[in-house]
Amino acid sequence: MWKKTGKILMANSKPQALNPKQYQISKSQFFKIWTTAILLQVFAVAAELNFSASVDRSTVGLGEQVVLTVTVCGENIGNIPTPELPSTQDFTVTNRSSSQSTSIQFINGKMTQQGSISFVYYLSPVKEGNFTIGVCKLTYDGKTYETQPVAVQVIKGSTGGPPATVAPPGTTPVEPGTSLEGELMVIATVSKKTVYQGEQVTAEYNLYSRRNINDLSPPKMPTLNGFWVEPLLTSGRIVFKPLTYNNKPYDVAVIGKSALFPMSSGKLIVDPLSIVVAVVMPPRDFFDVFGTIQNVTVESKPVTITVLPLPLQGRPPEFNGGVGSFAISASLSRASSDNGEPIDLKVVINGTGNIPLIEKPHIPSIPGIRILEPEVKENIQTANDIIKGTNEFRYPILPQADGNYEIPSIRIAYFDPKSSSYKTVETGKLVFVATGTKQAGLTDNQGGLKVLGTDIRFTKPDAPSLQNESFDSDPRLWILYGISAAFIAAALFFRNRQDRLAGDRAYARRAQCKRALNKWLTKVMHHLKKQQVNEYYACLSQSIQNYLGDRYNLETGALTRDRLKSACVQQGIDPQCLQQLLDIIDHCDQARFSPAITATKDPGELFKVAKKLLKAL
Amino acid sequence: MIDLAMCVALLTAAVTPVELYNQGNKAFAEKDYAGAVASYAQALQGLNAAVLHYNLGNAYFKAGDIGKAVASYRRAHFLAPRDPDINYNLLFARQYRLDRSANAVSPLADLLSSWLHYFSYRESFTAAAILALLCAVAFSLYRSLRKRIFAYLVIPLFIAFMYFGAGFVTWRGERSGMYAIVIAREAHAMSGPGIEYKEILLLHDGTEMQVKDVRGDYLLIQLPGGLGGWVNAQTVEFLYP
Numbered sequence: 001m002w003k004k005t006g007k008i009l010m011a012n013s014k015p016q017a018l019n020p021k022q023y024q025i026s027k028s029q030f031f032k033i034w035t036t037a038i039l040l041q042v043f044a045v046a047a048e049l050n051f052s053a054s055v056d057r058s059t060v061g062l063g064e065q066v067v068l069t070v071t072v073c074g075e076n077i078g079n080i081p082t083p084e085l086p087s088t089q090d091f092t093v094t095n096r097s098s099s100q101s102t103s104i105q106f107i108n109g110k111m112t113q114q115g116s117i118s119f120v121y122y123l124s125p126v127k128e129g130n131f132t133i134g135v136c137k138l139t140y141d142g143k144t145y146e147t148q149p150v151a152v153q154v155i156k157g158s159t160g161g162p163p164a165t166v167a168p169p170g171t172t173p174v175e176p177g178t179s180l181e182g183e184l185m186v187i188a189t190v191s192k193k194t195v196y197q198g199e200q201v202t203a204e205y206n207l208y209s210r211r212n213i214n215d216l217s218p219p220k221m222p223t224l225n226g227f228w229v230e231p232l233l234t235s236g237r238i239v240f241k242p243l244t245y246n247n248k249p250y251d252v253a254v255i256g257k258s259a260l261f262p263m264s265s266g267k268l269i270v271d272p273l274s275i276v277v278a279v280v281m282p283p284r285d286f287f288d289v290f291g292t293i294q295n296v297t298v299e300s301k302p303v304t305i306t307v308l309p310l311p312l313q314g315r316p317p318e319f320n321g322g323v324g325s326f327a328i329s330a331s332l333s334r335a336s337s338d339n340g341e342p343i344d345l346k347v348v349i350n351g352t353g354n355i356p357l358i359e360k361p362h363i364p365s366i367p368g369i370r371i372l373e374p375e376v377k378e379n380i381q382t383a384n385d386i387i388k389g390t391n392e393f394r395y396p397i398l399p400q401a402d403g404n405y406e407i408p409s410i411r412i413a414y415f416d417p418k419s420s421s422y423k424t425v426e427t428g429k430l431v432f433v434a435t436g437t438k439q440a441g442l443t444d445n446q447g448g449l450k451v452l453g454t455d456i457r458f459t460k461p462d463a464p465s466l467q468n469e470s471f472d473s474d475p476r477l478w479i480l481y482g483i484s485a486a487f488i489a490a491a492l493f494f495r496n497r498q499d500r501l502a503g504d505r506a507y508a509r510r511a512q513c514k515r516a517l518n519k520w521l522t523k524v525m526h527h528l529k530k531q532q533v534n535e536y537y538a539c540l541s542q543s544i545q546n547y548l549g550d551r552y553n554l555e556t557g558a559l560t561r562d563r564l565k566s567a568c569v570q571q572g573i574d575p576q577c578l579q580q581l582l583d584i585i586d587h588c589d590q591a592r593f594s595p596a597i598t599a600t601k602d603p604g605e606l607f608k609v610a611k612k613l614l615k616a617l
Numbered sequence: 618m619i620d621l622a623m624c625v626a627l628l629t630a631a632v633t634p635v636e637l638y639n640q641g642n643k644a645f646a647e648k649d650y651a652g653a654v655a656s657y658a659q660a661l662q663g664l665n666a667a668v669l670h671y672n673l674g675n676a677y678f679k680a681g682d683i684g685k686a687v688a689s690y691r692r693a694h695f696l697a698p699r700d701p702d703i704n705y706n707l708l709f710a711r712q713y714r715l716d717r718s719a720n721a722v723s724p725l726a727d728l729l730s731s732w733l734h735y736f737s738y739r740e741s742f743t744a745a746a747i748l749a750l751l752c753a754v755a756f757s758l759y760r761s762l763r764k765r766i767f768a769y770l771v772i773p774l775f776i777a778f779m780y781f782g783a784g785f786v787t788w789r790g791e792r793s794g795m796y797a798i799v800i801a802r803e804a805h806a807m808s809g810p811g812i813e814y815k816e817i818l819l820l821h822d823g824t825e826m827q828v829k830d831v832r833g834d835y836l837l838i839q840l841p842g843g844l845g846g847w848v849n850a851q852t853v854e855f856l857y858p
Contacts, residue, residue, distance in 0.1 A: 368712075403712045456709050457702045459675045460668040462639040469665050469696045471792060471857050473742035473785075480746040484753030491757030498761075 049074035050116075051083075053136050053147035062156055065122045066091075070136050070147065073116040080117055082266045086134030090154075091123040097225040097271055117264050120225065125154040182248075183210045186255070186273060186300035194306045197265045198323030198354045199417040202232065202385050205256035205273040205300055208245060214293050215278035219255040222271030226263055228357060230380065230387050233257040259387045261323075261354045265309035274299040310415050316422055320361060322414030324353015328361070330410055330427035339436040343397045345371070347410055347427065350390040355380055360393050361412045368401040369434070399434030402454065406431050506553035513550035517614060520546060528607060534592055536603060540610060541588035544581055547614055561585070577613055584610050634664035641672060650680040667697035671706070678710055684800035684822030686710045688854055691798070691825075695791070695857070698734045714823035736781065738788035745781035752778050795828040796856040797838065804853060806846025810835035818846045828855070 050073040060066040070083050085093070097120050125131070133150045184207075191202040205219065216238060221231070233256060240251040256273050274297055281292045310323070326349050333344035347361055356378050363371055372395060380389035399405070411426040501508045520543030527536035548554065548564065552571045561582065568578050584606060632640070641656030657673035674689030690707035697703060736744065752774040759767035799820045806818035810832040820826075829845070830837035836853060839845035 401712060404715060406715050454709070456675055456678055456706045459642055459645050459672040460702070462642050463635060463668065466635050466638060466664055466666045466668065469667060470739070471665070471692075471695060473739050477743060477746040480750045484749045487750075487753040487757045491760040495760045 049138075049140060049143075049145055051136075051138055051145035051147055053133070053150055055133070055150050055152060058151065059153045059155060060125060062125055062128055062154055065124050066152055068121040068123055068133060068150070070119040070121070071116055072119075072138065072145075080140055080264060080266065081138070083119060083136045083138040085121065085136055088131075088134065090126055090129075090131045091133070092126060093121055093123060097223070097269060118225075125152070128154050128156055130154075182246075184208070184277060184279060184296060184298055186275060186298045188270060188273065188300040188303050190260075190270060190303055190305055192305070194308065195262060196308050196323060196415065196417045196420075197262050197310050198321070198357060198415070199261070200324070200353065200387055201260045201262065201270075201305060203256075203258050203260055203270050203303070204254060207238075207253050207255045207275065207277070207298070208243075208250045209240070209252075209277075210248065210250055212280040213251075213277055214280050216255075217276040217278075219273055219275040221256055221258070222273050224258065224260060224271050226268045227260040227270075228263060228354065230259040230261075230382070231257070232259055232382055232385050257385070259382070259385065261357065261387075262305070262307040265307045267304050268307050270303040270305060272300040272302050311420075314422055316413035316424055318362065318411045318424060319413040319415070319422060320359040322349070322351075322353055322358045322412065323417060324351055324355075324414065325416055325418070326351030326353060326358075326412070326414050326425065328410065328412055328425045328427050330407070330430060332407075332430050332432055334432070336433040336435065337397075337399050338434075340399055340434075343399070343432060345395040345397050345407065345430070347374075347393045347395070348390055349393075349412065350388075351414075352386050352388040353414070355387065355389045355391050358391050358412075358414075361410050363395065363410055364408060366405060366407065368399065368403060369405055370398040370400055372396045372398065402435050404431065404433050509550040509553055513547055516550055517543060517547045521611060521614075524607060528603060533603065537588040537592045540607060541585045541592075544585055544610060544614065547617075548581075551617065573617065577616060581610070581613050584613075634660040634662075634669075638664075638666075638669055638672070641676070645672065645676055645679075648679075650676045654680060665696075667693045667700065667703065669693075670696065671700070671703050674706060674710070678706070678713075682800070682822070683710055683713050684798050684824075685854070687714070687823045687825065688798040688800065688856060691796075691856055694734075695788075696737060698737050711823065715821035716824045730787075733784045733787045736784050738785070738792060741781045741784035741788060745778055745785050748774055748778035748781060792857055797826055797828050797836065797853040798856060799824045799826075799848075799852060800854045801852035804848045806838065806848050807835075808846060810837070810847045814847065818844060820848070826853075828853075 050071070053068060053070045056067040056069070070085075072080055072083070123133075130151065130153050133152060135149055136147045138145045187206050187208060189204050189206070191204075192199075195201050203224075207216075233254060238253045238255055240253045243250050243252040245252070255275055260270065262268055277296050277298055278293050279296050281294050328347065328349050330345065330347045333346070334341075337343050345363070347363075349355075349358055349361070360374050360376065365371070374393035374395045377392040377394070378389065379392070380387060382388070407430040409426040409429055411424055413422050413424045415421075416423050501511065520539065524536060524539045524543060527539055545564070548568060552568065554564070554567050565578065565582060569575060587606065637656050637660035641653045641660065644650075644652035644656055653676035654673065657669055657676060660669055661673065670689045670693035674686045674693060677683075677689055678686035687707065687710045690703060690710055693700070693703045694707055752771060755767045755770040755774055758764065759771060799822050802822055804820040804822075804824075805816050806820060807814040808817050809815075824840070826838040826840050826845075828836045829839050831850075832847075834850050835847045836850050837845065837847050838853070
């Protein structure tokens with residue numbers, strides 16, 4: 001369709017008088033306009049993206065153009081969609097373009113893009129008044145971002161500001177009524193309408209002419225925002241060739257050719273190219289034999305291409321921005337380094353595609369050597385309109401320690417648009433030896449000492465005898481731990497017992513009753529042997545009472561015989577045994593106070609019985 | 618060289634390990650490193666000594682066998698951790714390895730390690746056992762006699778015991794932790810115990826690692842950084858029997 005309406009723009013001081021057909025493209029994006037004349041620049045609320053809109057001036061004359069710039073800043077905005085403009089009827093969009101600036105970083109093998117994209121719209125006001133350019137919307141990653149409305153005042157006449165399009169100086173306007181439609185046109189063609197971001201598109205501008213052309217000014221190449229541009233037509237010569245187009249014979253010449261590499265995804269516009277052509281107009285009357293020469297500005301139509309974002313799925317971490325087809329190779333400037341001399345590691349990426357946009361390949365850090373930032377050298381050639389070349393990265397390597405070093409294979413991944421997939425290429429391994437690094441600059445100046453090299457220390461000398469050593473420890477030493485544990489246990493037990501003896505009287509008496517009894521019985525024996533009858537009975541009685549008192553924690557001195565008996569029964573003593581003991585006590589008392597009865601029982605026998613009973617308790 | 622090895626083998630029946638050690642030293646001085654290796658290795662059959670491991674490590678190093686040299690130096694270091702020659706050569710041999718990233722450690726950990734490895738395994742264990750006993754005696758005296766002086770004695774004794782105990786635990790972990798060293802030029806670590814599994818790591822001689830599992834001919838190894846895989850048992854050597 002655009003081919004048929006290939007348009008001729010007459011050089012004119014009123015650029016708003018454009019062909020109405022062109023407006024129809026952007027009718028859906030017309031603006032709504034009202035109020036004040038203040039320039040506003042407001043950032044979007046969300047943290048990830050900054051989304052703002054601004055105009056180049058707040059007051060614009062009717063017939064002039066105002067430039068609306070919508071800027072998106074943020075991380076990884078490579079595949080940002082084109083923002084949605086508010087619909088308006090007070091302005092017409094005459095032209096638009098986009099430009100992008102990106103800084104790509106590799107952190108831990110992941111690529112982060114920090115960048116900003118500016119979408120530039122050229123707006124022509126339709127009538128006078130105060131208007132507001134409404135809210136621009138952008139939906140990205142599930143979030144909607146909006147700009148603040150921008151106010152623009154439209155006044156009659158010129159504001160003196162820069163007009164959007166300036167007619168080239170020295171051109172005379174074409175007389176109205178003279179139609180060159182279909183006679184002289186610039187047609188822009190692109191090699192592909194749908195490409196991947198970073199894939200090469202060749203844009204060609206052809207001048208079609210059915211008129212006599214007197215002279216051609218050098219074509220003004222468009223800025224081509226949003227692309228990395230590599231011009232393909234270098235020679236200034238323009239050659240016309242006959243060609244039939246739309247069943248009409250034309251003279252066709254290539255006036256501009258560029259290789260374009262889209263920098264962002266979405267719909268991108270290949271800017272139109274304009275050229276001033278001096279056309280020989282047909283003679284109007286008999287006297288005008290040669291015709292008049294008229295300067296005419298011819299402009300192509302903008303071409304929209306669809307740029308697909310590079311797929312995130314399957315993107316290898318080594319991907320460093322290359323789109324096309326590449327190979328990688330690496331080499332070292334030397335195989336060995338002495339005294340810490342640097343070695344250059346040269347990594348060359350060659351192939352076809354967006355060579356200058358390839359980031360430096362990631363080289364893993366190797367302990368013992370320092371790899372400095374590379375020096376980049378690119379060499380671009382064109383062959384059959386295809387951009388190819390090499391990108392050379394020269395990394396200086398500084399050895400920090402002696403040894404054999406291996407530089408592992410360096411990998412890069414690129415996107416191959418032909419197969420729509422990522423491909424990985426890698427170099428081989430490289431090995432080098434570093435010696436004398438520690439001694440670099442380690443010369444002892446005062447003593448004149450010079451360390452020339454390093455080696456292992458020499459062997460140990462001969463020995464008359466060697467002692468057998470073991471990798472294992474002596475297990476007998478574990479006994480020491482056992483003894484230690486026994487010490488601690490004993491100390492704890494001893495302390496506990498001492499504390500209880502001091503604090504618990506009943507326990508103390510019970511614990512010591514046997515020893516006390518033995519003492520008493522020795523005493524009784526002593527009296528028995530000496531035939532001290534009275535003392536003997538007193539002692540025996542006392543020893544039984546004391547023992548019972550100690551054993552059961554009873555206050556024996558204050559006890560009557562009956563109470564002693566009931567207290568003992570309470571403690572659960574065998575009643576028979578108790579009765580016998582009490583009988584002995586009674587007997588002793590009787591014997592002490594009425595010696596006549598003593599004959600009834602043998603004192604020695606009594607002692608034995610008492611002893612037996614007490615031990616049995 | 619083979620002849621000399623055979624000579625050594627014939628002679629061994631009669632010679633003592635000390636004589637073999639001295640023979641090895643002689644071979645080393647004559648730059649017959651293979652002969653020296655044979656003598657020292659033979660001597661090690663009958664005697665385990667730090668100097669023997671050290672000299673064997675030197676012979677291996679000179680013969681270009683970095684993996685076995687590192688293993689020998691580590692054994693020597695285990696027996697005599699304060700020997701400066703052993704430490705120097707161990708460091709030196711480790712620098713000649715290709716895989717060095719595996720043993721990159723922080724300076725703090727390095728300091729702590731050298732502190733704990735100052736006394737050998739046996740020294741640490743003996744000192745810890747004696748200190749434990751002294752500590753227990755002092756504690757018992759304090760408990761039973763209630764004398765303050767013993768309490769003050771327990772504290773430094775206990776601190777010393779903790780130091781030697783920590784050293785002992787560290788050494789013991791190394792001794793019983795199934796440590797191994799790559800002795801082949803290249804060892805391929807697989808994702809499973811067999812050649813048919815995917816190769817996941819390429820190791821070079823001298824790389825130190827820990828064996829986590831044994832399945833037939835394959836060992837599951839782990840590098841200090843945490844990486845690991847299954848390697849053929851032929852390509853590695855255990856540090857301690």
